[in-house]
Amino acid sequence: NAGVMQNPRHLVRRRGQEARLRCSPMKGHSHVYWYRQLPEEGLKFMVYLQKENIIDESGMPKERFSAEFPKEGPSILRIQQVVRGDSAAYFCASSLRLAGSSYNEQFFGPGTRLTVL
Amino acid sequence: GQNIDQPTEMTATEGAIVQINCTYQTSGFNGLFWYQQHAGEAPTFLSYNVLDGLEEKGRFSSFLSRSKGYSYLLLKELQMKDSASYLCAVGPGSQGNLIFGKGTKLSVKP
Numbered sequence: 001n002a003g004v005m006q007n008p009r010h011l012v013r014r015r016g017q018e019a020r021l022r023c024s025p026m027k028g029h030s031h032v033y034w035y036r037q038l039p040e041e042g043l044k045f046m047v048y049l050q051k052e053n054i055i056d057e058s059g060m061p062k063e064r065f066s067a068e069f070p071k072e073g074p075s076i077l078r079i080q081q082v083v084r085g086d087s088a089a090y091f092c093a094s095s096l097r098l099a100g101s102s103y104n105e106q107f108f109g110p111g112t113r114l115t116v117l
Numbered sequence: 118g119q120n121i122d123q124p125t126e127m128t129a130t131e132g133a134i135v136q137i138n139c140t141y142q143t144s145g146f147n148g149l150f151w152y153q154q155h156a157g158e159a160p161t162f163l164s165y166n167v168l169d170g171l172e173e174k175g176r177f178s179s180f181l182s183r184s185k186g187y188s189y190l191l192l193k194e195l196q197m198k199d200s201a202s203y204l205c206a207v208g209p210g211s212q213g214n215l216i217f218g219k220g221t222k223l224s225v226k227p
Contacts, residue, residue: 004159033214042121042204042219043160056214091159097213104148104213108159 002027004094004109005074012115013082021077021112025094032075033106034067037089049075082116089113119143121218123205128224129195137190137221139205147208150215151179151190154202163190163203192223200225 005024013019025032030051035043045059049069060067064082069075079086090113093106120142129135141149148167152160166172166181166188178191190203202220209216 031213035217040219043206043215043217045214045216048214059214095213104208104215105150105162105165106213106215107162108152110159 004092004107006090006092006109006112008112009110010113010115012117014117015083016081019079019082019086019114019116021079021090021092021114022074023077023092023094023109024074025092026096026107029094029096029107031095031097032069033093033095034075034077035091035093037091037111039088043091046077079114082114084116087114087116119207119209119216121205121207121216123203123218123221125219126222126224128226129192131195131197131225131227133195134191134193135195135223137192137203137205137223139188139190139218141186141188141205141207141216141218143207143209143216145209146183149179149181149188150206150208151177151188152204152206154204154220156201160204195225197225197227199223 007022032049034046037043047060047067048056064080066078089111091111092109095106123139151163154160164179171180176193181188202222204220205218206215
């Protein structure tokens with residue numbers, strides 16, 4: 001049973017370019033979360049998606065960042081016109097939410113390390 | 118506001134016991150999680166507490182006091198491979214996102 005997959009593992013972009021980060025959740029998981037981890041900082045929640053729906057994007061910057069989780073294919077985190085401050089590790093997690101359950105173990109992918117030159 | 122505090126770094130000796138504390142103040146509470154993260158790797162799940170008390174799982178135990186907004190992770194019989202960052206995270210509500218502390222970097226020395 002493959003875990004959460006993310007690609008690319010490392011991504012280098014110049015200022016002003018676009019970055020696309022992909023996440024394939026664990027088999028059977030329909031809930032995806034994106035987190036950002038800056039050096040020496042904790043993981044910061046960005047967005048929570050289910051298939052074809054954004055459930056909570058309260059942690060996402062209002063500009064340049066967008067996320068989707070289409071019916072088919074991986075979840076995509078897209079950063080337009082990247083700036084140096086976007087350099088970070090971006091982790092995706094997936095979970096299997098059971099109706100009425102508060103338990104929400106999230107399984108993390110290996111992360112994408114974005115470096116903006 | 119949402120705030121989770123844990124020590125930045127700790128050092129312990131192989132074979133010893135170490136306790137990593139976590140205090141939290143969140144607008145809601147839907148469980149507290151501990152994750153282990155080795156440098157450059159993904160966080161991996163260690164434990165979950167939603168009721169007060171101690172949960173034991175092998176060498177690792179986690180304790181929760183909801184009234185005090187406090188948890189700890191106890192690691193026994195420390196091994197060198199336990200050197201990692203330990204992340205305390207709270208689920209504040211029903212939406213499922215987790216709020217993480219900055220992590221405690223544990224160094225295990227021979």
